[in-house]
Amino acid sequence: MITGASTGLGAEAARQLVRLGATVAVVGRSPEKTAAVAREIGAEPLVADFTRLADVRALAGTLLDRYPRIDVLANNAGVVLTRRSRTEDGHDTMFQVNYLAPFLLTNLLLDRLTTAGPARVISTSSKANRSAGIDLDDLEGARTRSELLRYGMTKLQNILFTRELARRTRGTGLTATAFHPGVVPGTEINRDSPLIAALCRYRLLGRVATVAEGAAPLVHLATMPDPETANGGYYHCLKPNGPVHPHATDAQLAARLWDRTADLLGLRVA
């Protein structure tokens, strides 16, 4: 099951996984785009807008009803937003879509993921994770001015989530990984961020990858025969142990971030 699969990297990963024989649930925000991708690859379309936590809860309910086993949960949906806004749940929109919603979705599915077979939770992070650290008293980046820094914070939160998820579920068969897909201007990621689009255009964010190349790490992590070797880790494209912000290796911070986030959501987690 892949979020953010109505276009871009998620859609391409869904195509590649279907070609490899997987049954894929295509999750997107736009009903039209989600239906089009699902139709193209013979998959089930599911629609949820992560700016509404009620949608995330409804999505989890649908998945639990329909899928007795979920082998792979790919938390891939993400946005780069130029302007700050709040969701109806009262959170910063980029924080909620990129971090809070996948945290909630994973936790709502956790029993199924840990009991129905050796599942994998894969988070699409970014090399932007190195741009800013985590302030537990300012999780939503209210004090951070730059959109790139705030985006990077959400992507560092994805890595800390991965690390802590791996720790909490050790021994259950569940494995958790995160990755940077490469700089892939061929997706719609820059639709709300002309600044980053321009940085990509002038090759200022490094080498540019195709959409197929960008989807390859997700497919690799979903299919690698020995996921235990990658558990809790962060890949830079297809390479393990990618470069991370120093906070990414702080186990205590990962645990405290998890607890803070669960509190924000009113989740009771073990």
Ligand SMILES: NC(=O)c1ccc[n+]([C@@H]2O[C@H](COP(=O)([O-])OP(=O)(O)OC[C@H]3O[C@@H](n4cnc5c(N)ncnc54)[C@H](OP(=O)(O)O)[C@@H]3O)[C@@H](O)[C@H]2O)c1
């Ligand atoms: N492209 C890059 O260079 C790059 C680099 C590093 C990391 N990433 C990460 O890769 C992931 C995929 O990005 P992409 O490049 O494929 O971008 P994309 O083409 O814009 O795809 C983003 C996906 O997220 C979905 N999404 C956006 N807002 C949502 C919301 N409120 N609720 C639910 N779904 C929502 C979109 O749905 P709709 O289209 O239906 O609205 C779309 O399916 C993101 O997490 C991004 O941060 C990308």
